[in-house]
Amino acid sequence: MHFNDKQGFTLLELAVVVAIVGVLSALGVSGLQKAVMNDRARSAADELAAIFNQAASIAKQRSDSLCFMPPVSANNLVLRVYNTEDGVCDGDTIRVFPLDGLTVETPPRLDKLKSLLEIDAEYGPARDWANSASGNEALFVPRIGLNPIATQGFIGVKVNESRHAAVGKGAFSNYFQAYVCYNCDDDWGGPWWISHR
Secondary structure, three states: OOOOOOOOOOHHHHHHHHHHHHHHHHHHHHHHHHHHHHHHHHHHHHHHHHHHHHHHHHHHHHOOOEEEEOOOOOOEEEEEEOEOOOOEOOOOEEEEEEOOOOEEEOOOOOHHHHHHHOOOHHHOOOEEOOOOOOOOOEEEOOEOOEOOOOOOEEEEEEOOOOOEEEEEEOOOOOOOEEEEEOOOOOOOOOOOEEEEO
């Protein structure tokens, strides 16, 4: 007669292993969700900077003053011909840039970014390019030998409750800078805008 010496796991040992795997996977999922949200905010900031750089390129190709009409819809940015005689952004639509799944953000979340861009008061306040008041539009004026670049200002989008993305330009900058706010729901010390790229 042969006896089977093979021993298996007890139910208690199996339960302990399952519990350990569950705790580790919960920690991993939480970290992964944060990483995905941070990556989405960085991608949104890059997308905004790319849109503004593309608008400057279109203005250079057309040799025409163009502007982003302040968003009537929070889902897209409308590039138009700038009416130089009247000083308003109401010309023909050149291109519509969709902002898929993002909402255009207005202060107070952008107040700290605004003050960051206003290094020198001599150049005036940084414009909120999302503000519908006349004179706030991002204006691209062709310059001989240089890319058209908007006056100092900013526009931001809300990625989710705690993550925001923006593009801005200071008075001394010749390019658009992407910014990300990772803890915009922190009312104690934030929001803190970090230059991205």
